[in-house]
Amino acid sequence: MRDKVVLFINGQRHTVGAADVFQPLTDYLRSARSLCGTKVVCAEGDCGACTVLVGRAGASEMEYVPVNGCIQYLYQLDGCHVITVEALAPTLSYGSHDELKAALNPAQLAMVENNGAQCGYCTPGFVMSLSALSYCRSACPAGSSGSQTCSSETDVVRDALTGNLCRCTGYEAIIKAGVASLHGSFKPLTELFDEAGIFAELSALDQEEVSVAAGTRQFYLPTTVEEMSRFLAANEAVLVSGGTDLSVNMNKRGFSPAAIVSTARLKGLATIEVMESTDADGSAGSGKVLAIGARVSLAQLEAYMQNLCPQFYKILWVFGSPQIRHAGTLAGNIANGSPIADSLPFLMLMQAEVEASSFRGVRRIKMSDFYLGYKKLALAKDEVITRIFLPLPGNQEKIRLYKVSRREHLDISAFTAAISVTLGADGKISAARVVFGGVAATVLRMKEVETFLQGKPDVLDTYRQAGLVAVENLRPLTDVRGSREFRLQLAANIFSKFYFETR
Ligand SMILES: Cc1cc2nc3c(=O)[nH]c(=O)nc-3n(C[C@H](O)[C@H](O)[C@H](O)COP(=O)(O)OP(=O)(O)OC[C@H]3O[C@@H](n4cnc5c(N)ncnc54)[C@H](O)[C@@H]3O)c2cc1C
Numbered sequence: 001m002r003d004k005v006v007l008f009i010n011g012q013r014h015t016v017g018a019a020d021v022f023q024p025l026t027d028y029l030r031s032a033r034s035l036c037g038t039k040v041v042c043a044e045g046d047c048g049a050c051t052v053l054v055g056r057a058g059a060s061e062m063e064y065v066p067v068n069g070c071i072q073y074l075y076q077l078d079g080c081h082v083i084t085v086e087a088l089a090p091t092l093s094y095g096s097h098d099e100l101k102a103a104l105n106p107a108q109l110a111m112v113e114n115n116g117a118q119c120g121y122c123t124p125g126f127v128m129s130l131s132a133l134s135y136c137r138s139a140c141p142a143g144s145s146g147s148q149t150c151s152s153e154t155d156v157v158r159d160a161l162t163g164n165l166c167r168c169t170g171y172e173a174i175i176k177a178g179v180a181s182l183h184g185s186f187k188p189l190t191e192l193f194d195e196a197g198i199f200a201e202l203s204a205l206d207q208e209e210v211s212v213a214a215g216t217r218q219f220y221l222p223t224t225v226e227e228m229s230r231f232l233a234a235n236e237a238v239l240v241s242g243g244t245d246l247s248v249n250m251n252k253r254g255f256s257p258a259a260i261v262s263t264a265r266l267k268g269l270a271t272i273e274v275m276e277s278t279d280a281d282g283s284a285g286s287g288k289v290l291a292i293g294a295r296v297s298l299a300q301l302e303a304y305m306q307n308l309c310p311q312f313y314k315i316l317w318v319f320g321s322p323q324i325r326h327a328g329t330l331a332g333n334i335a336n337g338s339p340i341a342d343s344l345p346f347l348m349l350m351q352a353e354v355e356a357s358s359f360r361g362v363r364r365i366k367m368s369d370f371y372l373g374y375k376k377l378a379l380a381k382d383e384v385i386t387r388i389f390l391p392l393p394g395n396q397e398k399i400r401l402y403k404v405s406r407r408e409h410l411d412i413s414a415f416t417a418a419i420s421v422t423l424g425a426d427g428k429i430s431a432a433r434v435v436f437g438g439v440a441a442t443v444l445r446m447k448e449v450e451t452f453l454q455g456k457p458d459v460l461d462t463y464r465q466a467g468l469v470a471v472e473n474l475r476p477l478t479d480v481r482g483s484r485e486f487r488l489q490l491a492a493n494i495f496s497k498f499y500f501e502t503r
């Protein structure tokens with residue numbers, strides 16, 4: 001078993017061991033490698049100044065995605081190639097405009113020519129996100145043409161930049177630069193690095209287990225669920241997948257677990273498969289169930305859902321930012337257990353099930369039984385989420401999903417809702433399911449409202465009354481994202497919105 005993390009940075013191989021693996025990538029880049037082009041502002045995934053590209057060996061070549069370097073710890077990057085802003089223009093030196101033009105990559109040049117920077121602190125992050133559009137096949141998961149969310153080049157650029165904040169230039173010039181860079185000719189990565197050599201070496205590493213110890217701290221990267229489960233049973237260990245929740249806790253709340261175990265190398269969990277439902281009660285869905293592997297990123301899920309389930313796709317589209325979605329997973333969102341987690345209302349609405357695996361065996365837990373209290377899960381100490389079984393909506397179901405937050409993108413929800421209504425042949429409501437988030441310690445199935453809606457006429461007054469029933473059964477709290485009264489108002493009004501949207 002290897003006791004060091006191996007990664008490439010801008011084409012160069014690095015071996016990192018002991019305490020050094022327990023630091024964010026940005027600390028390592030800036031302090032240990034003097035690669036100070038990658039900036040840190042928020043250190044919690046919110047501003048994009050630290051954006052880098054991270055590549056992993058795919059089936060036949062390296063596959064890159066943009067991520068926030070500040071919340072990727074080195075232990076997460078074994079077997080990866082990290083590309084930083086320094087690598088985009090390796091021959092850059094001060095000179096004439098023509099020399100600059102020849103050396104800069106199209107995103108960098110477009111930022112210069114369109115006055116896209118003032119203080120410049122955010123600029124490397126913007127340049128990396130724009131370069132991702134060229135270097136990452138999945139950078140715009142929605143695709144740049146014919147998608148629901150990107151109907152123009154400006155939309156593509158805005159989408160790619162939702163995870164990048166600038167506090168002095170103003171976005172108009174940056175978006176103009178972004179659109180101009182779409183027409184630039186980016187040097188292929190094969191011209192910048194020995195991509196074939198890196199692919200060959202990283203593919204081989206992808207089979208290996210890693211265990212790094214430093215004093216009382218330990219990191220373990222197993223290749224099988226059985227090994228992971230035995231490690232969890234024997235240690236007070238914390239699981240890491242994308243690290244988008246965990247690393248923020250480490251950076252901002254001083255969380256420092258003694259043992260960390262990563263899902264990144266578990267085999268067979270990086271795919272989405274369509275299966276026939278084995279559920280006999282037929283209460284939800286189309287008979288098709290998706291089996292979503294625990295290592296599938298939110299960005300991969302977003303791309304998959306675009307045509308299959310547009311409502312869920314839209315929720316995933318406003319989830320965090322591209323950098324967060326490329327790192328974060330659905331399994332992590334479920335296990336983090338926040339009552340305002342954006343994927344949970346839909347999962348609960350569709351009566352999804354979580355596959356919990358350990359060396360003792362495999363079991364399925366209904367989403368409705370998964371949360372025992374605030375962030376308290378029905379998972380045993382040695383269990384890991386391996387797959388999520390998600391039934392797809394049937395053609396007859398009217399479904400709407402809602403996220404209420406102060407900004408459309410990169411914001412935490414104040415309130416979430418998922419509503420499904422099916423009408424019978426008589427035009428009355430024959431089945432209804434309602435789930436709310438942000439109104440209690442866990443995401444809630446609103447059984448009282450469902451019972452009320454059953455058999456009622458599909459008219460506005462029914463939905464208005466459903467809102468009143470919901471309010472009677474809720475005791476939400478006031479917090480920084482919204483007052484109790486605001487949340488109750490939303491819970492009441494969301495049904496009228498559903499009514500008007502489904503006409
Ligand atoms: C800037 C920013 C924006 C965000 N925006 C949103 C948003 O819009 N909506 C939203 O809902 N969330 C948001 N989040 C939260 C976070 O991105 C999500 O919860 C994400 O799905 C977590 O996935 P992960 O793989 O990164 O989890 P991690 O951080 O790796 O883990 C999260 C938790 O789940 C556990 N865990 C992870 N994988 C497994 C597994 N396979 N089995 C058992 N336990 C596991 C970990 O031990 C940990 O407790 C945001 C976070 C940041 C930093």
Ligand code: FES
Pocket residue numbers: 039040041042043044045046047048049050051068069070071
């Ligand atoms: S420093 Fe702000 S996202 Fe990393």
Ligand code: FES
Pocket residue numbers: 116117118119120121122123165166167168169
């Ligand atoms: S140029 Fe100053 S923050 Fe963007």
